[in-house]
Amino acid sequence: MRKGILTDTAYQRFIYKKLNQKSSQFPYHVWEKCVRFPAEDNTELVSSEIMLTGVREDICVYAAARALNAVAAEGGCPFGVRVSVLVPETADEPYLERMVKSLDIVAMEQGFEVLNVCVNVQPGCRENIVHVTAYGKSCGYGKGKEEGKAADYRGKDIVIVNPIALEGSLRILEERREELEERFIPVFLDRLLEEKHRLFALDIVKLAESFQPAYIKPVTDGGVFGALWELSETSGTGYEADMKKFPIRQETVEICEHFRLNPYQMASGGCILLVMDNGEGFVRLCQEKGAEAAVAGKMKAGRNKIIVNGEESRCTDRPAEDELFRMYKGGVHDEHEN
Amino acid sequence: MGFTGKKKRKTQRRMTAAQKRKLMLLTGLVFVCALFVVGIFYSSVYRYVHKMRPGQIEENVYVQGVDMSGLTKAQAKKKLKQNWEAVQNTHLILHDGEKEASVTVKQMGIRQGDVDEAIEKAAGYAKRGGLFHRYRKIRAAKKEKVEYDVSYKIDEEQIEDLLEEKTKDFYEEAEDAGITRVGGVFQITEEKSGETIDIDAVMKELEDKLPSLLLGEETRINVSAKKDEPKVTKTDLESIEDRIGEFATETQEEDRSLLSRTAELLNGQVILTEKEISVQKILAPLLEMYEEENQEEKAETDIDCPEAFSQAASTLYMAVLDAELEVTKREPLDHEAAYTKPAMDAALDTQRDLQIKNTLDSPVYIEVFIDQNEQFVCRIYGTRTREKTTEISFESEILEEHDPETEYVADEEIDAGKMKKESDGSRMIRAKLWKIVEEEGKEVSRDEINETTYKGENQKILVGTKSDDEETVEKLEKAVESQDEKEIEETIKEINGEE
Numbered sequence: 001m002r003k004g005i006l007t008d009t010a011y012q013r014f015i016y017k018k019l020n021q022k023s024s025q026f027p028y029h030v031w032e033k034c035v036r037f038p039a040e041d042n043t044e045l046v047s048s049e050i051m052l053t054g055v056r057e058d059i060c061v062y063a064a065a066r067a068l069n070a071v072a073a074e075g076g077c078p079f080g081v082r083v084s085v086l087v088p089e090t091a092d093e094p095y096l097e098r099m100v101k102s103l104d105i106v107a108m109e110q111g112f113e114v115l116n117v118c119v120n121v122q123p124g125c126r127e128n129i130v131h132v133t134a135y136g137k138s139c140g141y142g143k144g145k146e147e148g149k150a151a152d153y154r155g156k157d158i159v160i161v162n163p164i165a166l167e168g169s170l171r172i173l174e175e176r177r178e179e180l181e182e183r184f185i186p187v188f189l190d191r192l193l194e195e196k197h198r199l200f201a202l203d204i205v206k207l208a209e210s211f212q213p214a215y216i217k218p219v220t221d222g223g224v225f226g227a228l229w230e231l232s233e234t235s236g237t238g239y240e241a242d243m244k245k246f247p248i249r250q251e252t253v254e255i256c257e258h259f260r261l262n263p264y265q266m267a268s269g270g271c272i273l274l275v276m277d278n279g280e281g282f283v284r285l286c287q288e289k290g291a292e293a294a295v296a297g298k299m300k301a302g303r304n305k306i307i308v309n310g311e312e313s314r315c316t317d318r319p320a321e322d323e324l325f326r327m328y329k330g331g332v333h334d335e336h337e338n
Numbered sequence: 339m340g341f342t343g344k345k346k347r348k349t350q351r352r353m354t355a356a357q358k359r360k361l362m363l364l365t366g367l368v369f370v371c372a373l374f375v376v377g378i379f380y381s382s383v384y385r386y387v388h389k390m391r392p393g394q395i396e397e398n399v400y401v402q403g404v405d406m407s408g409l410t411k412a413q414a415k416k417k418l419k420q421n422w423e424a425v426q427n428t429h430l431i432l433h434d435g436e437k438e439a440s441v442t443v444k445q446m447g448i449r450q451g452d453v454d455e456a457i458e459k460a461a462g463y464a465k466r467g468g469l470f471h472r473y474r475k476i477r478a479a480k481k482e483k484v485e486y487d488v489s490y491k492i493d494e495e496q497i498e499d500l501l502e503e504k505t506k507d508f509y510e511e512a513e514d515a516g517i518t519r520v521g522g523v524f525q526i527t528e529e530k531s532g533e534t535i536d537i538d539a540v541m542k543e544l545e546d547k548l549p550s551l552l553l554g555e556e557t558r559i560n561v562s563a564k565k566d567e568p569k570v571t572k573t574d575l576e577s578i579e580d581r582i583g584e585f586a587t588e589t590q591e592e593d594r595s596l597l598s599r600t601a602e603l604l605n606g607q608v609i610l611t612e613k614e615i616s617v618q619k620i621l622a623p624l625l626e627m628y629e630e631e632n633q634e635e636k637a638e639t640d641i642d643c644p645e646a647f648s649q650a651a652s653t654l655y656m657a658v659l660d661a662e663l664e665v666t667k668r669e670p671l672d673h674e675a676a677y678t679k680p681a682m683d684a685a686l687d688t689q690r691d692l693q694i695k696n697t698l699d700s701p702v703y704i705e706v707f708i709d710q711n712e713q714f715v716c717r718i719y720g721t722r723t724r725e726k727t728t729e730i731s732f733e734s735e736i737l738e739e740h741d742p743e744t745e746y747v748a749d750e751e752i753d754a755g756k757m758k759k760e761s762d763g764s765r766m767i768r769a770k771l772w773k774i775v776e777e778e779g780k781e782v783s784r785d786e787i788n789e790t791t792y793k794g795e796n797q798k799i800l801v802g803t804k805s806d807d808e809e810t811v812e813k814l815e816k817a818v819e820s821q822d823e824k825e826i827e828e829t830i831k832e833i834n835g836e837e
Contacts, residue, residue, distance in 0.1 A: 257519070263520055
């Protein structure tokens with residue numbers, strides 16, 4: 001099987017269709033990670049689950065960011081996270097302390113609570129396996145699956161806010177800093193670390209509310225190409241997107257170039273993909289708030305998923321294995337461009 | 339009355355003998371006194387002039403600001419040397435506002451000129467000419483010190499480089515636009531204008547203040563900035579869009595690691611219009627590392643430079659030809675290579691280089707990597723100028739070839755009756771590389787790119803002659819001498835007791 005998240009086909013064939021006792025809200029697509037439960041006062045409880053693996057102690061932060069962004073994009077006002085971690089036997093108490101501290105700092109910065117942290121030391125486990133569930137209460141705005149399906153996407157702008165591959169390049173930087181410092185000056189690399197707060201895109205989602213986007217989705221595994229594919233599958237509409245317009249940090253470009261990784265297929269936590277009418281207006285607003293944003297293309301009639309690169313245009317490939325997995329193999333050249 | 343007057347005058351004119359004696363005595367006395375006075379004066383002047391011994395430098399004589407009074411030449415030289423050592427640590431402070439940097443005279447590489455000449459002049463001061471001439475010079479020196487300067491040798495280029503390096507944090511220099519290809523997309527970073535030290539102004543001020551600096555006085559120079567414009571702009575790089583050349587070669591497991599490192603260095607190189615690159619220079623860090631690592635072994639075993647360097651250069655050579663750039667320097671391999679066809683190669687080591695010039699109207703970008711099929715790939719990107727219906731291909735034509743001959747060599751280390759292949763040898767080949775241009779499938783031109791000759795190498799087989807039996811050794815040596823395969827094989831059979 002493909003590394004990382006299951007393919008949509010495998011998910012539907014072996015999970016969705018094989019499960020008889022599933023809820024009416026059971027997600028049809030593998031990338032739908034949120035569920036809604038009725039709560040008091042005609043509100044709903046929105047919940048999202050994320051699983052991540054990583055060697056560094058701050059892997060919980062990356063998982064929490066993804067889960068919280070997903071809740072926000074689903075129309076929830078996130079209030080807390082539950083964290084479960086399987087740690088290797090090599091992890092000691094100071095390691096756990098650092099893990100909790102890193103989570104505590106972002107919880108304070110982003111204004112959510114840590115509802116619990118469950119840690120198990122797992123023999124044979126070589127890296128942390130983190131499971132984060134984020135919770136939020138529906139807060140007026142919420143796209144809802146039904147609304148998303150019914151919306152007419154054609155002709156709307158595709159907007160991307162926050163840099164693509166930020167999550168992937170940050171994780172690579174933190175894990176392989178020594179190697180990268182042989183090529184890049186620390187000041188250059190630190191500039192990327194300063195952008196770590198952009199992993200949390202709660203403010204962006206809130207900002208988008210007044211623009212009534214037809215679609216809003218955090219870009220995660222498989223990168224922006226994966227997210228565009230998911231958009232097309234969810235909406236049943238094609239698109240034409242210009243690769244040169246995707247916001248990307250120069251540090252990400254250099255790190256990806258060093259390891260010969262494709263940033264367009266790399267974990268992009270913090271990056272939000274939206275479809276809306278007044279894309280330019282929203283982009284301007286985001287830029288005024290200091291966020292990188294761009295209208296990257298338009299939704300088109302039909303099912304063609306067109307990616308434009310200069311004078312060339314081609315169809316988007318099916319979502320591939322996330323480039324982070326390739327990095328652990330030393331990086332390979334991506335041939336899809338041909 | 340008149341008579342009396344005459345007599346009186348006569349009496350007055352005539353001097354008595356006694357008076358004459360007196361006069362003479364007086365005159366003599368005066369002369370002696372004068373002589374005495376002159377003697378004393380001369381003696382005083384003499385003593386004054388000769389206060390310093392002949393080898394000593396007169397008082398108040400300085401060389402390069404250092405008092406040389408009373409010193410011998412050797413002492414003067416020693417004192418000047420000590421002084422120079424102190425001067426070398428004198429600081430030149432460069433400042434602009436609150437930013438400061440300091441350099442020492444030593445760091446600036448300023449060297450003293452001819453010290454001996456200055457000492458010679460100082461030692462010769464007031465030592466030649468008449469007594470009074472010397473006296474006057476010594477008196478003059480006492481009134482105003484006499485100075486001799488030592489000339490200095492200054493490498494302006496070195497000083498300029500040093501000053502630029504020391505003040506690099508003072509200003510933000512211009513940044514060239516950059517280009518990187520990731521995920522199949524060129525990402526271009528914009529150029530930035532900046533500031534840099536106005537080195538001409540600093541050098542002018544340094545020229546004025548150098549004398550005081552060389553006297554060991556800490557000297558401050560106010561540096562100012564001038565505008566620094568980037569050399570490469572985003573507009574220059576935006577024309578890099580099309581793949582205009584490509585070539586790939588198969589890699590072997592043992593070469594892959596080194597090829598991967600050469601790819602890292604070559605990948606991302608940009609050649610601006612009319613600029614030239616040296617592949618040897620780009621790969622210098624690896625070549626140097628290889629040289630250092632193998633220095634000792636190389637001396638003992640004479641290992642060749644790894645083939646991976648030449649494979650990288652050969653692949654790039656063909657990609658460059660495909661992109662129609664100019665190859666300004668290329669040397670062929672010694673032997674035919676397994677990864678490419680004859681004449682499609684370029685040797686690269688510490689002696690042999692591949693140089694490429696961009697003769698196109700726009701810059702080019704070089705992409706180098708090992709792909710998923712383990713091929714070493716070189717791609718050149720730029721602006722496509724040829725029509726899509728025009729195709730370029732290359733053909734390696736073998737004009738002459740000879741299989742390697744077998745050379746038998748007696749080896750005392752191998753047991754008699756045994757043979758060992760030392761090397762496979764290589765073919766002698768003479769080949770031509772043709773560039774073929776086709777338009778709409780029809781050949782329109784065929785140009786010779788190079789003619790390459792590989793000398794070839796004999797296959798070497800070692801024939802063991804290690805034996806206590808002199809007759810056996812003699813037989814084997816004789817057979818080897820004949821270089822006849824059949825005779826050698828028969829001799830070996832005979833020795834081994836085979837029919």
